[in-house]
Amino acid sequence: MAAVFLATLYEYSPLFYISVVSLCFVVTAALVLGWFGFDVPVILRSYDEPEPSVPTPEKQMVQVTNPFTLELGCGPASVTDGVLVRPCCLEPCVLSCFWGCEVSTLQGALHAHQHGMMLSTHQHFQEVLNLHYHYCQKFHISSEDAEERHTQIPADQSITDFGLLPRQRYPLVAVLTLEEAQTRNWNHIVASVTVIHVPDDKYKLSARVLFQYVLTSQGIREQLKVASFV
Template sequence: MAAVFLVTLYEYSPLFYISVVSLCFVVTAAMVLGWFGFDVPVILRSSDETESILPTPEKQMVQVTNPFALEMGSGAASVTDGVSVRACCLEPCVLSCFWGCEVSALQGALQVHQHGPRLSTPQHFQEALHLHYHHCQSFHIGSDDREERHTQIPADRGITDFGPLPRERYPLVAVLTLAEPEARDTYNIVASVTVIHVPDDKYGLSARLVFQILHSTRIGQHKDRFTNNNHNPILH
């Protein structure tokens, strides 16, 4: 049967016949060499065998406690009427709400924290943003405080929307920082930056937390985390 197949294959394409025979010879030789203890070239080894030979890099997991939590409050939310948020923190903290923060300014501030001095106070964030926002409002939050805080842009500013998509400004950036200097030395996480979408006339998507970034005390260890990870130990 095999002879008939090879003859048919040769009549159909002599070049393909030679290639198949050569491949069979190479595979058979490799199997024989491997059976008698000779090393088999890497190119002939299976992918599973190759992966098992390569050393697996090890990365130490470090448990870090996140002292911050922020969630949307009750009630309707809009740029003109404002929005309510609820902060639940393990330590007294300061909630700073930056309305109309420029996207490029926030990215620059995050890079400052990653490559320079850590941003651990509201004043540090204000300086890093270079006042590239429309309005800032701050609240002091106690460790047992679960009340909602309502923040909005003053009506006399005349801001009703942030323009069509794509936008150059985030509607609301909420920053949580530890209020007491001693606590900043206790926790590795020293700040939480949350971008919040607030609907307006140009973009009516419902209010929601877009993303959250937690800032660590060590340079280069700022981590993007989902908002539902708050208060849970963070492994990095």
Template structure:
């Protein structure tokens, strides 16, 4: 029936016959390419369309709680010879460890060990071992979760240390470490320790020069 119709159409007008055949070819090609609801092969899509179709990855915001906070005390004048007052504000019971005269390279090595080592440095003992005990004096305080008092730390007078030399220095005047005291709390928080370098003035440099 279709063949008879095409023959009659060709006898009527060859030009109109060619137009109808061309239209049928275009419609068939459009259906194949998906213009009428079928999916278009990826190889035929434009780059802009491909980018719009691909799903955008979602990055989930994660809130991390820092259980540590440390402030300089307001009582007295801080110096290497007279000591310094520190006020920790912790959400959990913690340990404040003060390392006087801590080696610069030793501290950098300890921080790299904490970042790239097999386990985190979460106790003062682990931190001291990572420092290879390269400090002049260490003093520790046990802090409760509600403790907001100032804690005074100083080097023993028998060490006879009044300064840490000229810049660039090989030792920090004071490094304050806060760690969680209870083992259960160490698994609760993503932050295992807080390290603060305190530039205490001495006979060689005042605070504004350090």
């Protein structure tokens, strides 16, 4: 039957006949070579043949302790009357409250930390912000002290709002840094930066944390919390 088919195919088209015979020969030869263990193209291998497995490198998880916590305190909050914040630190630290800090300046400072400029002290933040804020208030926080602190812009500055949206300044930026140099040397996390919205005459959205970052001694910035500005 096969011979009759091939003879008919040859009479119909000799060129097509030669192509079919050549293809059958190549496939048969490949199957024979594969049966005896020679390398054959993957397309001719059996689907049951196991693929070579490449071990996947495991990523080790490292537990890091964050020595800083900062939350909003209870009670009313406004630009004119101030706001309560509740810091809690595992080590003695410094709370720096920067009122009216320029958005571009703060983002530039965080970017600089990621590119070699270590921000780990109150003085570092003051220098890099370079007075691009309205007022700075500093508190010394002892270990595990969770008492609320009240921060406020002095009334003689006559600041009642930070303008209409989109704004060029954050209402309040609260920075926590380790107070003792020895503690900074062995802590992986060296600073915490919290951006807080405080209601004013132009934008009465209730007080809330907008962004919260931790900065590490390796120049890494990790975002911990984001709240929608709605």
